[in-house]
Amino acid sequence: MDVRVDRDRCIGAGMCALTAPEIFDQDEDEGLVVLLNTRPPQERRAAVRIAAGACPAAVITLTEQDTSTAP
Amino acid sequence: MQHEPSLTEPVTLPTQRAAGCPFDPPAGLAELREQRPLTRMTYPDGHVGWLATGYPAVRAILGDPRFSSRYELLHYPFPGGPEGPLPPAPVGDMTGMDAPEHTRYRRLLMGKFTVRRMRQLTDRVEEITAEHLDALEHRGPGADLVKAFARPIPALVICELLGVPYADRDRFQGHADTIMSMDAPPEEGYAAMAALQEYMAHLVAAKRADPSDDLLGDLACDSDLTDEELIGIGAFLLAAGLDTTANMIAHGTFALLTNPAQAEALRTDPDLAPRAVEELMRYLTVAPTTVRSALEDVEVEGQMIKAGESVTISLEAANRDRERFPDPDVLDLHRKATGHLGFGHGIHQCLGQQLARVELMVALPALLGRFPTLRLDVPADEVPLRTNMNIYGVHRLPVTWDED
Numbered sequence: 001m002d003v004r005v006d007r008d009r010c011i012g013a014g015m016c017a018l019t020a021p022e023i024f025d026q027d028e029d030e031g032l033v034v035l036l037n038t039r040p041p042q043e044r045r046a047a048v049r050i051a052a053g054a055c056p057a058a059v060i061t062l063t064e065q066d067t068s069t070a071p
Numbered sequence: 072m073q074h075e076p077s078l079t080e081p082v083t084l085p086t087q088r089a090a091g092c093p094f095d096p097p098a099g100l101a102e103l104r105e106q107r108p109l110t111r112m113t114y115p116d117g118h119v120g121w122l123a124t125g126y127p128a129v130r131a132i133l134g135d136p137r138f139s140s141r142y143e144l145l146h147y148p149f150p151g152g153p154e155g156p157l158p159p160a161p162v163g164d165m166t167g168m169d170a171p172e173h174t175r176y177r178r179l180l181m182g183k184f185t186v187r188r189m190r191q192l193t194d195r196v197e198e199i200t201a202e203h204l205d206a207l208e209h210r211g212p213g214a215d216l217v218k219a220f221a222r223p224i225p226a227l228v229i230c231e232l233l234g235v236p237y238a239d240r241d242r243f244q245g246h247a248d249t250i251m252s253m254d255a256p257p258e259e260g261y262a263a264m265a266a267l268q269e270y271m272a273h274l275v276a277a278k279r280a281d282p283s284d285d286l287l288g289d290l291a292c293d294s295d296l297t298d299e300e301l302i303g304i305g306a307f308l309l310a311a312g313l314d315t316t317a318n319m320i321a322h323g324t325f326a327l328l329t330n331p332a333q334a335e336a337l338r339t340d341p342d343l344a345p346r347a348v349e350e351l352m353r354y355l356t357v358a359p360t361t362v363r364s365a366l367e368d369v370e371v372e373g374q375m376i377k378a379g380e381s382v383t384i385s386l387e388a389a390n391r392d393r394e395r396f397p398d399p400d401v402l403d404l405h406r407k408a409t410g411h412l413g414f415g416h417g418i419h420q421c422l423g424q425q426l427a428r429v430e431l432m433v434a435l436p437a438l439l440g441r442f443p444t445l446r447l448d449v450p451a452d453e454v455p456l457r458t459n460m461n462i463y464g465v466h467r468l469p470v471t472w473d474e475d
């Protein structure tokens with residue numbers, strides 16, 4: 001899985017940091033999403049999917065790859 | 072039971088909650104959601120627009136920038152509004168703006184309401200909560216939980232965060248209440264808004280002269296906001312912070328006391344708090360309704376919404392959509408309710424949601440934990456409901472408990 005965020009459209013609602021804190025944070029000053037890991041490990045992917053679905057501004061995009069070959 | 076032809080007739084917005092169902096949306100909404108989740112609706116001023124009650128339609132519209140939030144484009148869905156669209160948003164009220172004006176305000180504020188910053192307030196919220204529980208315990212069994220617990224805690228928290236003296240509350244709480252009332256004639260609402268802004272004007276002048284270490288103090292020295300903007304933002308945040316979480320605490324307690332097994336689950340398992348809060352937000356949806364207006368013709372769920380038409384968005388109906396939440400009318404604190412629309416959706420999704428979560432996660436379990444025998448002190452159907460307010464909940468919640 002490959003995660004991308006579009007910070008220009010982020011509205012700082014924090015759903016991502018609440019749902020998958022190992023992968024998403026918000027920067028201290030502006031509250032914009034910070035991506036901590038673009039390649040979440042297997043055990044975090046379910047939470048990342050929920051976070052992407054819950055993002056109110058549809059800022060998080062996921063590319064699902066063949067997980068058997070992904071590092 | 073076949074009324075085929077009437078399915079295309081515009082409806083009016085159902086507002087009557089069924090007797091004995093204080094937690095359920097007006098019954099007519101459920102019926103519409105099942106039969107026509109996006110339907111034509113006649114507004115009280117005669118405008119013919121739309122009503123969205125299904126989860127997919129509601130989410131699609133709130134997430135689509137072709138739908139505007141500008142008040143001057145919106146028709147009011149409840150009786151008692153103006154003829155024609157609403158007056159434009161007062162300066163500083165970002166719920167009534169679109170991008171890019173909205174973006175500017177939101178970006179100035181969102182860094183101050185992040186998950187981490189709000190979590191840092193947890194200790195202080197716990198302290199304030201404990202003080203109110205101590206006072207309740209000290210006075211002995213019997214209290215109006217709205218007055219003694221649900222209202223003062225969020226009020227103290229938002230005052231400290233913004234830098235508004237809580238001691239001044241007689242100068243703003245009444246005005247904030249009037250702004251939230253649907254019974255007050257529009258002129259009274261505007262007068263209350265003006266009075267709240269006047270209070271805020273004094274405060275902003277003081278912050279400009281001597282910036283304090285709080286949100287309004289920061290904005291007064293670090294931003295390019297005009298006085299008028301700062302006053303408007305301050306008044307809006309104060310009003311939003313005073314009334315919303317308070318109603319979730321009170322109505323949430325009411326819901327838990329009438330679902331004792333759920334209350335017990337939360338009391339005995341503190342780890343359940345985050346899920347419990349999401350589920351209560353979904354189940355109660357105390358901010359039940361919002362409105363948008365199409366800026367151009369937009370197709371939603373196979374229907375064409377024309378430019379200029381208002382869409383009433385029923386967050387409370389969408390949060391009970393069985394396609395999204397199985398057994399939607401059951402309060403189930405173990406459910407995964409993430410994705411609920413209790414804080415809205417799209418670019419206007421609640422700015423204060425992480426603060427509200429912290430307050431609810433602290434206050435509800437602490438209350439249940441302190442008074443294991445907490446119960447209603449009147450029959451449930453005598454609890455006065457806020458059917459006449461923009462934010463739903465209860466006016467009073469008489470409770471009692473056993474002294475040990």
Ligand code: HEM
Nearest residue numbers: 165166311312315316319358361414415419421422423427
């Ligand atoms: C449980 C309590 C709360 C509920 C149910 C709630 C609900 C909502 C909803 C549904 C919206 C979206 C309105 C729309 O799209 O038209 C909203 C927006 C907003 N809320 Fe809350 N809210 C709560 C607590 C708070 C608190 C504590 C604050 C305090 C700072 C706050 C500040 C705001 C602001 C500033 C907006 C406008 C955001 C924007 O337009 O970008 N809310 N809230």
Ligand code: SF4
Nearest residue numbers: 010011013014016055
């Ligand atoms: S949930 Fe979406 S809008 Fe909110 S902070 Fe994360 S990326 Fe930004």
